[in-house]
Amino acid sequence: MTTSQHGRASFSASTGALSLVPYSHTNGETQNVDLTTSSQDSAVYTTADPPYLSSQLKSSDWLQRYGLKSQKLSFDQILQQIGFKRAETYNASLGKMVGAKYAGSIYHEIQHDNGDRYVLTCRPEKLREYEHRLMRMLNLLRKRVVFITSGSRRIFGIIGEPSVCIVCDCKTSDSRLFNQFQSSIISLLKEQVTKIKRFNIVWVSNDNEQFQQQPIDVTTTTIDEAIAWISNRKCIRTKISISATCEAIL
Incomplete structure (x- = not known):
């Protein structure tokens, strides 16, 4: 959505977009989590859901505030909490990189997408804690996707201004x-x-009707008046000039 210098906004939204979050769990293998599907009824809101789930923030801002990184649940952040990076150095005599070994094969290792290997040293209880937090976050993300693709948001996107x-x-x-x-x-x-x-409405016609001369405060009364004003618009019977839209935006 963009806003002109006169405060007029235009809206666009893609109804067919799927939200796919990549994650890596084995060496060099990437899979996707489809946030639009779930084995549970992700569209059901509960009293335990945080209020920011239905905030008017655009997706980039919402993820920055409430996404995986803000909750310290990104892959990199979790790796730093449950293990450490395996040290590697170049061995001149062998002519290749040599990695250190820690306590034989006692500890499990996992490979990052960039090729770095991490030695996992946390206890199973800690992993189950992260699993619980990630599943809760995944459920919230599914509900957020349902929210931003429902009702008027599916057609116009989210009004962030x-x-x-x-x-x-x-x-x-x-x-x-x-x-x-x-x-x-x-x-x-x-x-x-x-x-x-604050808001205002311009109805494109040969006369370019305006709900108000200037933007007005949002109140229950002004919203009701705006709904009545929109309801009273009539389907056109005469041709509207091509320049009417440009004049309305300007």
Whole structure:
């Protein structure tokens, strides 16, 4: 979503995108976890779920604040907590890299994607703790994917700005499509605009109608008035000029 210098926002979203998180668990082998599927009902929210699960942050910011790295659960971070990197040095007489050995084969080793090998020294209880934390995080990520791909977010994406102007450009004369368009905008107002500070709406027509002359504060009253205003728009019967959209954005 982008916002112009006049505060007008345009929205775009991909409905077919799948969220795949790569991870490596054996030497040189990479698999994917599909966050859009689960053996459990990941769409069910519980009182134990953190409130940030349904925050209006865009995905990059959300992951930076609440993702694996912020929880110290990335592969690199976990390796540093459960073991240490095996030392290697170049042996001139052999003409190759030589790795150190620790206590024979007592400790398990795991190879990082970059080729480094780590000696695992933690107890099984510690590994089970990380397993529990990772499974909980995976479940939260699945629920986040469900949230950002449902309702108005599936069509418009997430509104991350505190103030927006929604430009409604619906030139169809098909009343069925027009009603769907109205319903989508009303859903956007109820689900997302209610969570920001200020808004306005411009309806593209030959007269370019505006809900208000300037952006207004978001309140229960202004949202209800905006919904009523959108509901009162009529399906066009006359041709709208090509320049009307450009004029509305400017």
